[in-house]
Amino acid sequence: MKILLMGHPNVGKSVFFNRLTGSNVIESNYPGTTVDYTKGYMVLENRDIEVIDVPGTFSLEPKDKAEEVAVKMLEEEKDAIVVCVIDASKIERGLYLTLEIIEKGYPVIIALNMWDVAKDKNIEIDVKNLEKILEVPVIPTVAISGEGIKEVVSRIKEAKPVKIKNIIKNVGG
Amino acid sequence: MNKYTIGKIYFGVLGIVTLAFGVAELVVTAGGDSFSWSILEIPNGIFRGGWGGVIILSAGSFYLSGIKNLSEIHQFSKIVMGSILIWIVAGCDIFAMITESIPGEEGWFNSLEGFLETYAPPYPPAIILLPFSLIVIYYIYKRKVA
Amino acid sequence: MLSIDERWDLIDKISKKTVKFGKYKHTLKDAVGELTVKPLTGIPVAVAVLYGFWSVFSSFAGFCTDGFLVKIFDGYWLPWLQNIFPGGLHNWLYNLMVDAGHIENGVLVPSDNCFEAFGVLTSGLFVPFGVVLPAVFIFYLMMTLLEDIGYLPRLAVLIDTVLHKIGLHGYAIVPTILGFGCNVPAVTATRILETKKQRFMMMTLLGIFIPCGAQLGIMEEVIPDTMGFVILYLLFGYFVFGFILNKIIPGKSPEILIDIPPYQRPTIHNVRKKVWIRVSGFLKVAVPFVILGCLIVGVMYITGFMDWLANALSPLLTNWFGVPKETVGPLVAAFMRKDLAVAQLSAIEMTKYQMITSVVLVSIYFPCLATFIMILKEGGKELLGSLAALVASVFIFGGLIHLIWILLGVA
Numbered sequence A: 001m002k003i004l005l006m007g008h009p010n011v012g013k014s015v016f017f018n019r020l021t022g023s024n025v026i027e028s029n030y031p032g033t034t035v036d037y038t039k040g041y042m043v044l045e046n047r048d049i050e051v052i053d054v055p056g057t058f059s060l061e062p063k064d065k066a067e068e069v070a071v072k073m074l075e076e077e078k079d080a081i082v083v084c085v086i087d088a089s090k091i092e093r094g095l096y097l098t099l100e101i102i103e104k105g106y107p108v109i110i111a112l113n114m115w116d117v118a119k120d121k122n123i124e125i126d127v128k129n130l131e132k133i134l135e136v137p138v139i140p141t142v143a144i145s146g147e148g149i150k151e152v153v154s155r156i157k158e159a160k161p162v163k164i165k166n167i168i169k170n171v172g173g
Numbered sequence B: 001m002n003k004y005t006i007g008k009i010y011f012g013v014l015g016i017v018t019l020a021f022g023v024a025e026l027v028v029t030a031g032g033d034s035f036s037w038s039i040l041e042i043p044n045g046i047f048r049g050g051w052g053g054v055i056i057l058s059a060g061s062f063y064l065s066g067i068k069n070l071s072e073i074h075q076f077s078k079i080v081m082g083s084i085l086i087w088i089v090a091g092c093d094i095f096a097m098i099t100e101s102i103p104g105e106e107g108w109f110n111s112l113e114g115f116l117e118t119y120a121p122p123y124p125p126a127i128i129l130l131p132f133s134l135i136v137i138y139y140i141y142k143r144k145v146a
Numbered sequence C: 001m002l003s004i005d006e007r008w009d010l011i012d013k014i015s016k017k018t019v020k021f022g023k024y025k026h027t028l029k030d031a032v033g034e035l036t037v038k039p040l041t042g043i044p045v046a047v048a049v050l051y052g053f054w055s056v057f058s059s060f061a062g063f064c065t066d067g068f069l070v071k072i073f074d075g076y077w078l079p080w081l082q083n084i085f086p087g088g089l090h091n092w093l094y095n096l097m098v099d100a101g102h103i104e105n106g107v108l109v110p111s112d113n114c115f116e117a118f119g120v121l122t123s124g125l126f127v128p129f130g131v132v133l134p135a136v137f138i139f140y141l142m143m144t145l146l147e148d149i150g151y152l153p154r155l156a157v158l159i160d161t162v163l164h165k166i167g168l169h170g171y172a173i174v175p176t177i178l179g180f181g182c183n184v185p186a187v188t189a190t191r192i193l194e195t196k197k198q199r200f201m202m203m204t205l206l207g208i209f210i211p212c213g214a215q216l217g218i219m220e221e222v223i224p225d226t227m228g229f230v231i232l233y234l235l236f237g238y239f240v241f242g243f244i245l246n247k248i249i250p251g252k253s254p255e256i257l258i259d260i261p262p263y264q265r266p267t268i269h270n271v272r273k274k275v276w277i278r279v280s281g282f283l284k285v286a287v288p289f290v291i292l293g294c295l296i297v298g299v300m301y302i303t304g305f306m307d308w309l310a311n312a313l314s315p316l317l318t319n320w321f322g323v324p325k326e327t328v329g330p331l332v333a334a335f336m337r338k339d340l341a342v343a344q345l346s347a348i349e350m351t352k353y354q355m356i357t358s359v360v361l362v363s364i365y366f367p368c369l370a371t372f373i374m375i376l377k378e379g380g381k382e383l384l385g386s387l388a389a390l391v392a393s394v395f396i397f398g399g400l401i402h403l404i405w406i407l408l409g410v411a
Helices: A013-021 A065-076 A088-103 A115-120 A127-134 A149-158 A164-171 B002-031 B046-066 B073-101 B112-119 B125-133 B135-145 C004-018 C028-035 C039-084 C092-097 C123-149 C151-165 C170-181 C183-192 C196-209 C213-222 C227-248 C268-302 C305-321 C325-336 C338-345 C352-364 C369-379 C382-408
Strands: A002-007 A038-044 A047-053 A081-087 A108-113 A123-125 A138-140 B035-037 B040-042 C019-021 C102-104 C107-109
Touching (some): A002 A013, A002 A065, A002 A088, A013 A047, A013 A081, A013 A149, A065 C183, A088 A108, A088 A115, A108 A149, A127 A164, B002 B046, B002 B073, B002 B125, B046 B073, B073 B112, C039 C151, C039 C213, C092 C268, C123 C268, C151 C227, C170 C183, C170 C196, C170 C213, C183 C196, C183 C369, C196 C369, C196 C382, C325 C352
Parallel strands (some): A108 A138
Antiparallel strands (some): A123 C019, C102 C107
């Protein structure tokens, strides 16, 4: 089993990756630090699992070289679980990429990162309802301080492929 | 907004003094000689005098443009920025003093007198402005409480 | 698969059911942050930040190098090696490893500092560890802080308008700033640029015009008074050549929106880790190439090849660029490392203006070997031909500087 970390540039994927694997990826507070993918390992239920930090991408239609790498990674790892790292304060843009990945049939788990920033901006997200609609685990996180990372790890096994039809049905007309 | 009247006067005066210091630094740099009076020493040289002078000048402008309607957050932020600019220049001046004071001319380390002498006056404008610029912290605190 | 519109429609529905956008209250942090992006207020702030960067950089580098490391290398290390190393000034191995010596009044005399000795064990260690390491360390520390606080993307927004004129959008500031540290990671960072044209332009400009931290450190040490001119010339070249390249290279330079992250308090853990990764990455690249450079230049001197080359290139160097023919040694060294080349230049007798020209020359005429390899790896072979074309244009630039000196009446 492999885990891919995907999301927009500068949402904290690398911080996430370092938290999960304890390795040394350079994290920066500007977009585009990870232009190549990085692999690491984490232990889940006594098994070594490969974690791949994919360069940030806005959608699955690549616009630059770093995004091309991201899309290629996704296509090569057919049986991977995708952890979608979303900037909670810009949730709609993050959902776009997430839906694209869900449509491709990958099992997904969503980390609503930068939860603290969203709170600062007075954005309220009904996580339970979001989980019900998308049928995948959704966890608020603050990767910088490590909040919520444990929950993400413990719920990775709940990730499953979802039919886009179900989501449309769940959200209602 | 009467409680900000004192602040207005204070930062108005500080702004004018800061602006004057900035102009003085540029004039002194253009003249080519350094200038010393009482505890004030205006450095010459393109970097500290010229470049630094431009920053002090901007700090003064930030103060003066921020005093009108001081209680409004965007105006107040200009006062904060004025102080930040002074902190940057003063911080660099102090750091430069520290790095100069420790190593000796011949031996490994400076003598005690030599070490202390580095910190004696006269001081460049930014360091003289530093204590006065710190008042902004009181106002930030006051805003938070309000 | 949904169409793009259907997908956005779905997201709209989802977000209506789950997200509530409260009224966004402007905090002081936001207001101060805005000041750093608006041009009128942002430019003075940028000027102050760069002042702080440079001031701390030179204070710290001077503290380490002049305060302590020069004393160790010139006062203990060099005399000790001159004492115990077998051979002497007339032994080739001694010349190569310890001290090449120099001619004074027709007599070969030993060097008294590690800049001039030019042995593998003296200059070869002094340049990377004595001068460059403190400079690179403080550079990366400051840059990491600015990066983690979140100032760099704001600087990018600010500079965007200027860079746009030369066909690079604000993102190009990221590789450029990285390039001031070391060009090797900067070349990798050009991947964030969108089109082939932009990447090619950026790599070329980086490799040629952006002086790296190592070079800045050594210039701060040996030519503190004139390095401002050198940097001005290089930045001037960066913009002029950027402008020309943008005009002559086919392809598009599309717009991109930059996401500005919030200002944050940097974590000590992350800063420490990042600085360590970058500094150790630098050492891995720098040390082998400095030593290799010392060896190659040393061998060329000993075999007499350097003198031959100096005489052969003399008309070009003295007439066209207006620099002494002895600069051929540093020019060769510059293939390996710019810092080594500048250190070597400092030992040559010449006027202030010749010094500026020659330092600019060693900076621009070729990217250092490590960068060159990286460019090849990233950009492919098409870069080779273009680089050759650029070396040619560098001749024009070098000649132009000479012309400026002539017009100013100082050459």
